[in-house]
Amino acid sequence: MSTNVLEVRGLAARIAGQEVVHDVGLEVPATGVTAVLGRNGVGKTSTLRAILGLIERTGEVLLDGHRVDGERTERIVQRGVGYVPEDRDVFAGLTVAENLRLAERTGPHGTTPERRHLVEDLFPDLVPRAQQRAGTLSGGQQQMVSLARTLLNDNRLLLVDEPTKGLAPRIVDDVAAALAAAARTVPILLVEQNLEVIERLAERVVVIDAGRVVHTGPARELLDDPDMIQRLLGVHADGVGTSGTGTSGTDAATTAVGHEKEGAR
Numbered sequence: 001m002s003t004n005v006l007e008v009r010g011l012a013a014r015i016a017g018q019e020v021v022h023d024v025g026l027e028v029p030a031t032g033v034t035a036v037l038g039r040n041g042v043g044k045t046s047t048l049r050a051i052l053g054l055i056e057r058t059g060e061v062l063l064d065g066h067r068v069d070g071e072r073t074e075r076i077v078q079r080g081v082g083y084v085p086e087d088r089d090v091f092a093g094l095t096v097a098e099n100l101r102l103a104e105r106t107g108p109h110g111t112t113p114e115r116r117h118l119v120e121d122l123f124p125d126l127v128p129r130a131q132q133r134a135g136t137l138s139g140g141q142q143q144m145v146s147l148a149r150t151l152l153n154d155n156r157l158l159l160v161d162e163p164t165k166g167l168a169p170r171i172v173d174d175v176a177a178a179l180a181a182a183a184r185t186v187p188i189l190l191v192e193q194n195l196e197v198i199e200r201l202a203e204r205v206v207v208i209d210a211g212r213v214v215h216t217g218p219a220r221e222l223l224d225d226p227d228m229i230q231r232l233l234g235v236h237a238d239g240v241g242t243s244g245t246g247t248s249g250t251d252a253a254t255t256a257v258g259h260e261k262e263g264a265r
């Protein structure tokens with residue numbers, strides 16, 4: 001039996017007939033955070049969507065050693081894959097409680113009272129806001145709702161796309177803390193541009209460039225090597241890989257891959 005919860009081999013994906021992911025192979029072990037990095041537009045989001053079967057794809061996708069690349073999205077989700085999309089996708093007109101209730105599932109990976117308690121423990125800020133419309137929440141709080149929805153179910157794996165994008169540094173910290181807590185309960189494949197968040201959360205990194213995996217390895221190895229960061233991601237890495245503890249706060253310079261791309265090229 002495979003020890004990886006997810007294995008992807010030779011994944012290619014198309015949007016509107018055009019191939020945007022050419023050859024992605026990656027593995028997600030059964031614990032911890034595996035981060036996907038890369039410059040803007042290299043195919044990170046498309047890789048997650050292809051794994052879920054949301055866009056046309058070829059190649060192999062194995063969940064718990066079982067091929068799922070021939071299956072429809074809803075079947076893959078039923079097998080225990082939670083997705084937190086980049087745009088968060090909360091129902092703005094519904095309350096927080098309604099958003100959460102809509103996410104509850106039955107079946108083998110479904111919601112249990114324990115999962116509801118876990119979500120309350122992980123997201124205490126949402127409890128007093130249960131009757132507030134989700135559209136009136138801050139970006140960070142909406143991110144929490146989106147993450148909470150996936151944690152209500154007993155998922156095998158979470159796919160989380162740029163959860164800190166566009167958030168203020170203090171809120172980035174909150175979201176990172178929630179993700180760290182979530183990662184203690186379920187493995188996460190995380191697309192993230194903020195190298196400090198990577199440093200805090202990820203054990204492993206997969207770097208994608210032009211639709212292909214160009215590097216896989218321990219997060220520490222990448223973060224400790226400014227030349228490698230510059231070469232693979234096109235950013236200067238001052239302030240990353242120097243704290244040693246992996247718990248750097250909001251003071252240190254944030255190094256966001258996409259943001260410095262243009263200037264660094």
Ligand SMILES: Nc1ncnc2c1ncn2[C@@H]1O[C@H](COP(=O)(O)OP(=O)(O)OP(=O)(O)O)[C@@H](O)[C@H]1O
Pocket residue numbers: 015016020038039040041042043044045046047258
């Ligand atoms: N709906 C779409 N229609 C046409 N092309 C698309 C669409 N969505 C993405 N693409 C193209 O697919 C390629 C990969 O995009 P994708 O969003 O997967 O990259 P990404 O690495 O996640 O980028 P970012 O970091 O900017 O979110 C890009 O060239 C993009 O322009």
